[in-house]
Amino acid sequence: QVQLVQSGAEVGKPGASVRFSCKTSGYIFTDYAMHWVRQAPGQGLEWVAWVNPANGNTKYSPKFQGRVTITLDTPADTAQMELRSLRSEDTAVYYCAFSSFLEAGLDYWGQGTLVTVSS
């Protein structure tokens, strides 16, 4: 069955960087774009970026452009997100998710990675 398993919680200092991952299984990794969505404590969902694993093309929300990089480890069926120049407002749960068919919304989600920015 399809699974998206995200790496464990991360703590980063203001100004530093964090990296976390989303390991997939149960489907062909390069067939579907992978999205990243975040949710600050008590707040709503915020779309961050997507990556096309077939060709590495990415699209970032303007809010995160320049601070976020999505990378791929295709042999490991894994996507990674790096967030740089951390700010307190980056404290959030970060989810990976994808659409399994063209017309769908995001029908498969990881369990989320909590990123805490603290000095």
Added chain:
Amino acid sequence: DIQMTQSPSTLSAYVGDRVTITCRASQSIRSWLAWYQQKPGKAPKLLIYKASNLERGVPSRFSGSGSGTDFTLTISSLQPDDFATYYCQEYDTYSWTFGQGTTVEVK
């Protein structure tokens, strides 16, 4: 970028009530709209895709309608498991913007 506005922000209802949540896009998104349900500490769950299509396994009391800029999510008879937060999301553009969410709480 497209802005997605949901209303109300909070909705108080009884079990058995008919509940409607609206979502408005700042420009036409045709029918490229999804609805999600989220419970505390859990990832969102897809309910409706392409405005009116019920995701597999989702109870038929959930329905979606609309196109262009105005959309609705309806729960025909609210059940105890339905108290949660609901989000709309557009996917007509490259930026998959979410609405701010509607929390359905017990009245």
